[in-house]
Amino acid sequence: MPLLEATNICMQFGGLRAVDNFNLEINEHELVGLIGPNGAGKTTVFNMLTGVYIPTEGDIKIDGSSVVGKKPYEIVRAGAARTFQNIRLFKDLTVLDNIKIAFHNELHYSTLEGLLRLPRYWADEKHATEACLAFLDIFDMADYADNLARNLPYGKQRKLEIARALATKPKILMLDEPAAGMNPQETKELMDTIQLIRKKFDIAILLIEHDMNLVMGICERIVVLDYGRIIAKGTPEETKNNPDVIRVYLGE
Amino acid sequence: MNRKMLKNYIINLIVVALIYAGIKVLISAGVINRYYEGIIIFIMINIILATSLNLATGFLGQLTLGHAGFMAAGAYVSAITAIALKNSGMPNLLILIISLIAAAIVSALVGIAIGIPALRLRGDYLAIITLGFGEMIRVIINNLRGLTGGAQGLTGIPRIATFDNVFWVTALVILVLYRLTHSRQGRAIVSIREDEIAAEAVGVKTTYFKVLGFAIAAGFAGVGGGLYAHYLAFLDPKIFGFMRSVEILVIVVLGGMGSLTGSIFAAIILTILPEALRSFSDYRMLLYSFALVLMMIFRPIGMFGTKEFSWQGIYDRYKMLRDAVKRREKA
Numbered sequence: 001m002p003l004l005e006a007t008n009i010c011m012q013f014g015g016l017r018a019v020d021n022f023n024l025e026i027n028e029h030e031l032v033g034l035i036g037p038n039g040a041g042k043t044t045v046f047n048m049l050t051g052v053y054i055p056t057e058g059d060i061k062i063d064g065s066s067v068v069g070k071k072p073y074e075i076v077r078a079g080a081a082r083t084f085q086n087i088r089l090f091k092d093l094t095v096l097d098n099i100k101i102a103f104h105n106e107l108h109y110s111t112l113e114g115l116l117r118l119p120r121y122w123a124d125e126k127h128a129t130e131a132c133l134a135f136l137d138i139f140d141m142a143d144y145a146d147n148l149a150r151n152l153p154y155g156k157q158r159k160l161e162i163a164r165a166l167a168t169k170p171k172i173l174m175l176d177e178p179a180a181g182m183n184p185q186e187t188k189e190l191m192d193t194i195q196l197i198r199k200k201f202d203i204a205i206l207l208i209e210h211d212m213n214l215v216m217g218i219c220e221r222i223v224v225l226d227y228g229r230i231i232a233k234g235t236p237e238e239t240k241n242n243p244d245v246i247r248v249y250l251g252e
Numbered sequence: 253m254n255r256k257m258l259k260n261y262i263i264n265l266i267v268v269a270l271i272y273a274g275i276k277v278l279i280s281a282g283v284i285n286r287y288y289e290g291i292i293i294f295i296m297i298n299i300i301l302a303t304s305l306n307l308a309t310g311f312l313g314q315l316t317l318g319h320a321g322f323m324a325a326g327a328y329v330s331a332i333t334a335i336a337l338k339n340s341g342m343p344n345l346l347i348l349i350i351s352l353i354a355a356a357i358v359s360a361l362v363g364i365a366i367g368i369p370a371l372r373l374r375g376d377y378l379a380i381i382t383l384g385f386g387e388m389i390r391v392i393i394n395n396l397r398g399l400t401g402g403a404q405g406l407t408g409i410p411r412i413a414t415f416d417n418v419f420w421v422t423a424l425v426i427l428v429l430y431r432l433t434h435s436r437q438g439r440a441i442v443s444i445r446e447d448e449i450a451a452e453a454v455g456v457k458t459t460y461f462k463v464l465g466f467a468i469a470a471g472f473a474g475v476g477g478g479l480y481a482h483y484l485a486f487l488d489p490k491i492f493g494f495m496r497s498v499e500i501l502v503i504v505v506l507g508g509m510g511s512l513t514g515s516i517f518a519a520i521i522l523t524i525l526p527e528a529l530r531s532f533s534d535y536r537m538l539l540y541s542f543a544l545v546l547m548m549i550f551r552p553i554g555m556f557g558t559k560e561f562s563w564q565g566i567y568d569r570y571k572m573l574r575d576a577v578k579r580r581e582k583a
Contacts, residue, residue: 050453076455084453090446092558100436101443102454107436111464114435115428121435128436168455 001064002027003204004049004080004172009058011044011228018044020228022058024206026172031198031205033219033236037249041228042208043085046176049206050082051075063171077105079171083161085180085208091150095141095160098149099132102167106131132167138200139163139193155186159193166197172204173197179211187211194218216240224249256564263563268423279415289415293483295523296422297476302503302515303429304472309501310509310558311433312465313445314371315379318386319473319500324492325362325389326355326474328400331409331481344412352421352478359474360467362389367466371459374448386497394489405488413482421479425472429512432468441465445510506547508554513561518554 002025011019019041026032036042047053049060051072060067062078070078090098107128109120136142139159144152149160158178165173175194179187191214194205209215215222216236224232224245232242239245275292278284284292305319333351340347366385373381393400400406432438440461443451452458481487503522507514525543529536547554559565 072452073455073457076453082453084450088447088450088453090443090450092446093442097439101439101451101456104436104440105455109436111432111435111437114437115431117431124436164454 002061003030003063004206005061006045006049007059007061009045009048009055009060011041011048011053012056018228019048019055022225022228022230024223026204026206028171029198029202029204031194031207031218031220033215033222034206034208034225035210035215035222035249036225040225042225043176044228045225046082046174046208049075050080050174076168076170079169080174081165081168081170081172082174083158083165083176083178085176087154087157087161089149089157089161089164091148093149094146095136095149095152096129096132096145098160098164099135099167100128102164103128103132105168135163135167138196155182155189158182158186158190162193162197166201166203170203172206174206174208176208177210178207179209179214187214190214191218260562260564267563272419275415275419290483291523291527293413293415293418293479295520296418297479297483298500298503298519298523299422299516300425300476300479301473301500302507302519303426303512304469304476305500306504306507306509306512306515307429307433307441307472308466308469309504310511310515311438311445312441312462312469314462314466315375316382316466316469317379317494317497317501318366318382318384318389319469320492320494320496321386321389322359322363322470322473323477323480323496323500324393324489325477326359326471327477327481327487327492328393328406329358329474330355330478331406331487332399334410334412334482335408338408338410344410345417347410348412348417348482351482352475355474355478356471359477360471363467363470364463367463367470371462371466383494383497387494390489390492393492400489401487403489405486407486409481409485409487411482411485413479418479418483421475425475426512426516429468429472433512437461437464442510502544504554506544506554508556508558510558511554511556511560514554514556514559517556517561 004024004026006022006024009019009022010017022045024032034042034045044053048055051067051070051074054069062075062080065078067075067078090101107124109118109124114121133142133145136145141156141160141163144156149157152160162175162178179190182190195218197203197205207215207219219236222234222236222239223230224239224242226248231244231248232239234242275284279289301319301323305316308314308316330351333354334347337347337350366382370378370381370385394403396402433441440451440456443456444458444461448458503518504515506522507516507518526536526540529539532539
């Protein structure tokens with residue numbers, strides 16, 4: 001059974017069919033790239049998969065159960081976490097608190113237990129701090145734990161956003177143009193981070209990206225979108241040589 | 253609990269006890285007369301109102317202009333409850349506690365009822381709709397003549413709010429708000445202020461926490477209103493108008509959105525200031541607004557920003573300064 005399965009999903013904005021009959025299957029531990037020219041509908045697909053938009057037709061299943069019509073936070077609980085094209089961090093909070101918020105659902109004390117500072121509050125908070133610090137350590141960011149997120153350099157902010165998404169313990173991680181606005185050095189670091197995630201966490205990744213080096217370098221499968229339709233699917237080699245893809249995207 | 257936190261708790265407890273004892277001594281020595289005592293009580297009521305609004309506006313990030321409405325709901329519920337219990341032979345303190353709890357519950361329920369539809373909106377739209385709801389509460393009270401006395405006002409409220417019980421209620425409200433904002437629920441609330449979309453994308457039930465924050469803020473506004481009713485022993489719907497909401501909001505903005513201690517200091521300043529300026533009553537509002545304009549130009553984040561005042565923080569700063577001076581002397 002695929003981890004994520006989108007069957008014939010469509011998105012109709014008034015008279016515009018932004019996404020038409022999109023099909024996608026992602027299996028466990030797979031890294032799939034979604035590419036396409038500007039306005040092809042990549043982000044719309046993403047927003048449907050993460051619950052921001054409700055597809056006008058079709059079905060999305062995560063781990064076998066349908067998530068159509070669920071709220072974004074419910075989809076996170078179902079096991080799909082995401083990052084945003086323009087980084088969305090909790091900027092005025094510390095790096096540690098950013099992770100702790102994503103860790104929210106791992107803590108179980110009630111409002112009243114928190115107010116009375118009962119033992120479960122202390123136990124849970126201690127566990128959260130330790131777990132989040134250990135988590136930051138995986139990404140080499142434990143030194144930044146007390147910094148405000150807004151003070152991090154761009155590459156680190158992106159890394160924190162990815163780490164925060166992973167802190168929700170997803171089965172599938174969706175990255176929306178993670179290399180946007182990065183220089184080659186930062187892109188290289190990002191590739192390392194993604195490899196690290198694949199090694200340390202047992203999850204699948206869906207990647208939207210424009211940076212061809214990144215996509216061709218790390219993806220196992222690529223889906224190419226144009227005008228809301230899938231025009232090619234396959235391994236990086238196959239897509240690279242597909243005449244349709246060359247025509248609309250790579251240039252002749 | 254680690255040692256540093258324990259130390260902070262003990263220091264704060266001692267400071268609160270000292271303030272209480274200090275004021276008590278001054279009252280019994282006659283240095284603080286009834287007029288000053290009244291101002292102190294109003295300061296504390298304003299602290300309750302401002303810190304609770306800060307939860308909704310500073311921590312949750314939802315600009316609301318209807319806080320006076322919740323205060324009014326609490327004031328009337330509390331007053332009516334106390335009038336009903338007046339001749340039951342219960343001790344005053346018990347009557348006060350029961351009526352304040354009733355006020356908190358009803359105000360929080362009103363907060364939930366208003367919050368669920370209103371919190372779908374953001375920013376200016378939310379401000380306008382809460383303004384509208386706040387006025388609605390006032391108008392409803394004005395028209396429920398049989399229950400509230402309508403525009404003629406409600407009289408016969410037992411005058412059971414004294415310096416002692418107002419002080420401890422205020423301390424309790426601050427403690428609850430502080431603990432709430434420093435818990436997992438508080439983090440979820442703050443994450444909504446920082447970025448609602450991102451909060452939802454990491455699994456925070458945003459609607460739930462928005463309504464929770466709003467309801468708690470409304471509940472404490474009700475407590476503030478209740479104390480107000482029991483101190484003045486007279487209620488008139490007019491005092492809970494839009495300007496009252498603005499006054500509370502001004503305290504929050506001046507103190508710093510997201511700083512409870514900021515709201516406390518600002519409440520003290522902004523309650524004393526108009527009283528001190530009484531002799532220039534015509535220019536009072538002018539000066540008040542001018543102070544705010546200056547504040548917005550030179551320090552738009554408020555006195556404290558989102559930081560909290562702490563004795564430990566002062567000590568750390570002092571130590572840093574001392575070390576810097578030492579280093580310079582050596583060099």
